[in-house]
Amino acid sequence: MIVLYHKYNKATLVDFNGKSIPFSGKSITENLFEISILYPNELIIWCHLDLKSNLNLSKMAAIFHHDKIMASYNVHKNSFLSDAIGYVEESPFIKVNQIVKYPTWLASSLVGGINASVLKLIGSKIKKDANFDYFLNSVAKSGMLAGLLCYSEPQLLVNCLPELESAQNNNYVLFRFVRQHYKKRWLILLLLNIFLFEKRILFAPFFYSLFFKTRKTIIVNLDAIAVKSTLKTIEKKTIDVIIPTIGRKQYLYDVLQDLAQQTHLPEKVIIVEQNPINGSVSELDYLITENWPFLIKHIFTHQAGACNARNLALAEVESEWVFLNDDDNRFDENLIENVFKRATQYGAEVIITSYLQPNEFQYYQTIHQSGIFGSGNSFIKKATLQNVSFDKALEFGYGEDTDFGLQLRNQGHDIIYFPDLKIKHLKAPMGGFRIKISKQWESDEIQPKPSPTILYMLQKHYTQEQLKSYKLVLFLKLLKHESIGNYFFFYKSFKQKWSRSVHWAKKLKEKKE
Structure with missing residues (x-):
């Protein structure tokens, strides 16, 4: 060293x-x-x-x-x-x-x-x-x-830290960095964001940055560097699988067959079956009539919702690892074995796989730190889940996967994507027994934009600058579909819709607390 x-x-x-x-x-x-x-x-x-x-x-x-x-x-x-x-x-x-x-x-x-x-x-x-x-x-x-x-x-670092003089931020450096590491449109958006939200016009740093060449076209290949972690994240080599399901009897059966063929079998498969119809009973007769090479923990509930279902299942996990699976996935017999090999090689605690629908092209071919998380294609060491759960404020909305991944990161656990680990997501049609879920804001005269669940999630995890930029980009995307003569009406309408979204996002936060 x-x-x-x-x-x-x-x-x-x-x-x-x-x-x-x-x-x-x-x-x-x-x-x-x-x-x-x-x-x-x-x-x-x-x-x-x-x-x-x-x-x-x-x-x-x-x-x-x-x-x-x-x-x-x-x-x-x-x-x-x-x-x-x-x-x-x-x-x-x-x-x-x-x-x-x-x-x-x-x-x-x-x-x-x-x-x-x-x-x-x-x-x-x-x-x-x-x-x-x-x-x-x-x-x-x-x-x-x-x-x-x-x-x-x-x-x-260890022990008390001395007071060091903090570096002064430099707008010329900022614009240069954006020019060299992002697409050109972000340079313009940076200028516009600072003007709109900070009331500053930074033309000089903007034009200064144009004299520098982009580094986005530089190809860095690290494949020659072997990875062999000394960190042990696998000891018992046991794994449980959780699957929430609703009205997809045959699809779930196929998933169970894939699990039964694994070269490294799971210890337990936890199935949370939802049917919101009062008086209904389970339709999953094959859980009992057929023999399975693992223990099946079957939970039947009348309460619909993937967040609730996954939380119920997570509470039943006993193995060292857990596979967050879905009821319309397909995968080969080596999946779990290969996941453990990758976890050992990289010392990884949270792994996500390739998760493509049929006929989709796989663009990302490099093992890397993922900015996303998927609740249908993830493998997680149980020890990382002590203070993490699916936020029920996001039930029947959007963003629960992203929120769960951000909770993991904020507990100190990275999420690594492995492109050679593949799960096919059939994206099956919605199963039966579903009832229409009415959102609290559906009766509003002015409908919120964006979805309050998305805004709630962004407010939890974004910086103020990220949130402001999200608002501006959303505005510009919607503006593309409007005529110039309709601009002022659109601007007023957008502000009202954003305000309603802020209102309902606050309600979601209060309800959770």
Whole structure:
């Protein structure tokens, strides 16, 4: 392990396993890259000199448990790029929970680390910016798309943290970063968002950014770097499966047959059957009449709703892992076995699979940190679920999957997507026994826009900048379908619909509390 200490944007000491090694007088970025060439198999740590006594060297092996991990930690509330990055970033990666390990490409020069082999590959593709923070954020942003797992990691430091001067956010740097790492339209939206919501006109940073080349076209391939985690996330190798179902008797039977053919069988399959018709009974006779190679826990309820059903099932999980399945999925006999292999290889605690409908094309072919979560194609270590559940305020609405994934991340658990693990989602027609669910707002004279459940979820998890940008983008999308002569009526109508959505989102929050 090599540790580069720096201060005032210059390297002051390079320590290699307790011994000082020479370094050039170049920028920190160039020093790091030179080290990566000389020591291609070493873990490289950077640390501000004032944090030297706080550097938690004993935790480095656990933090960097395989070679495709980049981690850093910012002791300040504000990021290098400022909160305004939320105007262009829709993902869950920028509202960082600083008290847990959190997936994010927002990197800090204060303390962090990366394997030399990764730095050498990415550093050879992008400019070695003199601004160390800019370089690190660019490496993380580019690397994450190529399968580099990036984190904010508080365990990099220990004990009391000294007061360090927080970096001043720079609009020129912000616009340059957006220009180099996002599609061009986001640069215009950044300018527009800042004008509308902050009453500032930043033409100079905008035009300045146009002189820089995009880095989105740079192809980074990290496939040559093998992954073999030292972190053990599997011990008992047991798994339960949960399946909520309503009126899909034959589809569910096919799912059970796929589970029965697994080379690694589940211990228990928990089926929550819903039928909201009073006096109704189960139609799943084959649960009893046929023999299954696993225990079946069958819960029958008259209360409809996937959130409630999944919460009931989660309460019955006893195995080390749980497979969140759906009643119209199909998969091959090696699925569970291969999931455990991947979890072992990456030290993963939450895994999502490819989840395509028939005849859909699979665009994402790289293992990466996912910004989404699916309640029908996920494998989760039970220990991660202690403070997580499906939010019943989102029942019969939208956003419960996204909310569940964000709860997991805020508890310190990353979600890794593996494209070679495949589940086919048949997207079967709705089963019988369904009754029309009337939303509280359906009788409103002015119908809310967006859906109050979506806005409720966004308010829970988005930054203020992300929420404002969402509102602007929604407005522009709807505006495309309006004639110019109808603009003022549309603007007034949009404000009213948004106001009603805010009203009902507040009601959903109050109901939950």
